[in-house]
Amino acid sequence: MKEVPEGEMIRVDLGGKEVLVARVGERVYVTDVWCTHEEGDLSLGLLEGDVVRCPLHGARFRIADGSVVEGPEGEPPEAIPSLKTYRVKVLGDEVYIEEE
Numbered sequence: 001m002k003e004v005p006e007g008e009m010i011r012v013d014l015g016g017k018e019v020l021v022a023r024v025g026e027r028v029y030v031t032d033v034w035c036t037h038e039e040g041d042l043s044l045g046l047l048e049g050d051v052v053r054c055p056l057h058g059a060r061f062r063i064a065d066g067s068v069v070e071g072p073e074g075e076p077p078e079a080i081p082s083l084k085t086y087r088v089k090v091l092g093d094e095v096y097i098e099e100e
């Protein structure tokens with residue numbers, strides 16, 4: 001967990017599956033790393049509180065539940081599917097995930 005400083009996010013390869021690991025305060029969130037619009041790499045986007053902004057067309061997702069806050073290029077949230085999230089368990093310094 002210390003690999004992810006507070007307020008930042010990283011891309012992690014879990015043996016072929018890549019996820020986004022973000023830390024907001026003391027909480028750690030894990031979601032798919034690829035944007036549901038055109039597969040922008042969300043780890044290269046911006047984390048604003050608990051909302052990640054895609055670097056390609058600016059879609060925004062709430063990382064706690066994957067909901068779309070804003071679609072690409074200002075489109076309504078319904079324009080794209082929500083982001084897959086994973087249940088997270090933090091034990092000491094290790095982060096474990098479970099598919100929901």
Ligand code: FES
Binds near residue numbers: 038039040056
């Ligand atoms: S690829 Fe993410 S908004 Fe287009």
